[in-house]
Amino acid sequence: LCESILRAIRRYMRRKENVSVPVVDFYLFESESSTYTYLLADPETKEAVLIDPVLETIDRDQLVHELGLNLKVAVNTHCHADHITSTGMMKKRLVGLKSAISKLSGATADILLSENDKITFGRHFLTVLETPGHTDGCVSLLIEDKSMVFTGDALLIRGCGRTDFQQGSPEKLYESVHQKIFTLPDECLVYPAHDYLGRTVSTVGEERKFNPRLTKSMDEFVNIMKNLNIPKPKKIDISVPANLVCGV
Numbered sequence: 001l002c003e004s005i006l007r008a009i010r011r012y013m014r015r016k017e018n019v020s021v022p023v024v025d026f027y028l029f030e031s032e033s034s035t036y037t038y039l040l041a042d043p044e045t046k047e048a049v050l051i052d053p054v055l056e057t058i059d060r061d062q063l064v065h066e067l068g069l070n071l072k073v074a075v076n077t078h079c080h081a082d083h084i085t086s087t088g089m090m091k092k093r094l095v096g097l098k099s100a101i102s103k104l105s106g107a108t109a110d111i112l113l114s115e116n117d118k119i120t121f122g123r124h125f126l127t128v129l130e131t132p133g134h135t136d137g138c139v140s141l142l143i144e145d146k147s148m149v150f151t152g153d154a155l156l157i158r159g160c161g162r163t164d165f166q167q168g169s170p171e172k173l174y175e176s177v178h179q180k181i182f183t184l185p186d187e188c189l190v191y192p193a194h195d196y197l198g199r200t201v202s203t204v205g206e207e208r209k210f211n212p213r214l215t216k217s218m219d220e221f222v223n224i225m226k227n228l229n230i231p232k233p234k235k236i237d238i239s240v241p242a243n244l245v246c247g248v
């Protein structure tokens with residue numbers, strides 16, 4: 001393990017002992033699309049935010065009730081191509097819940113996000129970082145003390161989102177990650193929207209050092225991304241149109 005992840009683990013353990021920091025339920029995983037959903041809450045005010053919820057796991061995500069949380073916002077990091085979001089269905093079940101997605105995604109939602117917007121829950125907030133390249137409307141969400149960033153499909157653990165559909169651009173993705181994410185503190189924990197190998201968390205320092213795609217030059221990166229040759233997501237034709245309207 002490199003130094004930055006050890007520092008991050010120590011920092012995380014200290015945070016767990018301090019009730020004034022947000023609680024995150026890290027392991028809400030949807031196995032068909034290998035998607036991570038993240039629930040963040042202020043333990044004192046009970047206000048909460050849900051990131052990238054999936055339709056198939058909407059019943060599991062009712063745990064917000066069990067935890068006595070007041071879910072304010074359900075946010076998508078982008079218009080997903082591989083699964084349908086549950087934000088629209090969830091709004092029908094939870095009075096007062098608002099959906100959010102980037103303005104540049106072209107999707108409809110209650111809140112259309114732009115660079116530097118804040119999503120507040122209790123005493124905490126996430127700052128919106130526009131990180132286009134996988135899609136034009138991709139955002140990453142940074143917690144106020146820069147200890148955690150939720151990167152959607154922009155930066156995956158030892159990988160990144162593909163750039164061969166949905167306005168994908170390897171050049172834009174390279175710039176987004178280098179300018180917006182790799183400039184964060186080394187020990188900032190990186191939580192991606194997917195992992196296909198069972199990994200759950202990384203750090204900015206680790207990815208800056210070891211990411212096999214993004215440590216390369218821009219030209220090499222573009223070449224890698226143009227030759228990924230991976231099949232399209234099985235559900236792309238139903239997911240994209242559905243996600244343009246919050247999945248309903």
Ligand SMILES: N[C@@H](CCC(=O)N[C@@H](CSS)C(=O)NCC(=O)O)C(=O)O
Pocket residue numbers: 033080081082153159160161162163194230231232233234235
């Ligand atoms: N097999 C999956 C789709 C896998 C895939 O294409 N994942 C995307 C993120 S979801 S849009 C991706 O960007 N992958 C990058 C990579 O390097 O794997 C399915 O059929 O759903």
Ligand SMILES: [Fe+2]
Pocket residue numbers: 078079080081082134153161
């Ligand atoms: Fe995606």
